[in-house]
Amino acid sequence: MTTKKPNEILISRAKRTEDYVLDVIVMFNQGYDEVELKGVGNSIYKAVEVYNLLKDRLGDGIKLEKTDIGSEVKDRRRISYISIRLKRVY
Amino acid sequence: MTTKKPNEILISRAKRTEDYVLDVIVMFNQGYDEVELKGVGNSIYKAVEVYNLLKDRLGDGIKLEKTDIGSEVKDRRRISYISIRLKRVY
């Protein structure tokens, strides 16, 4: 869970929701077929928002392949996460 | 999406995470086999927290059957939601 996969975007307070939406669109344009949004703690809500904004913009161009929720240890604390896997549909 | 199903718990700011955990345990004890946690907007994070606390306490006694994310219209505004369906395992 800790090492970031190339097609994984860690959603945090660092950027606005719209910035993450653009990051995903850029990754799809770069040829990634699947992108995984990972939201931890308070950013879980933002990860779902990013998904919904992408769905608004790309419609049937993307498919929600899998949504995982759980908890992981971070700085010796257990914290909730969500992982949203999106697939490009041509 | 608006009408609440009997086995659905709408997670909101109204109660603490631990209270929702107890609500679910009570429902399982009342004989419900499945309980659905519904978190909207800022309460999406809390819904995932409730799930993780339940998992800590009940372990293999519950199974995460399905996690849905999306958006719905509420007071003429579109708002993100998460729906977490839990199944009792005997």
Ligand SMILES: [Zn+2]
């Ligand atoms: Zn896939």
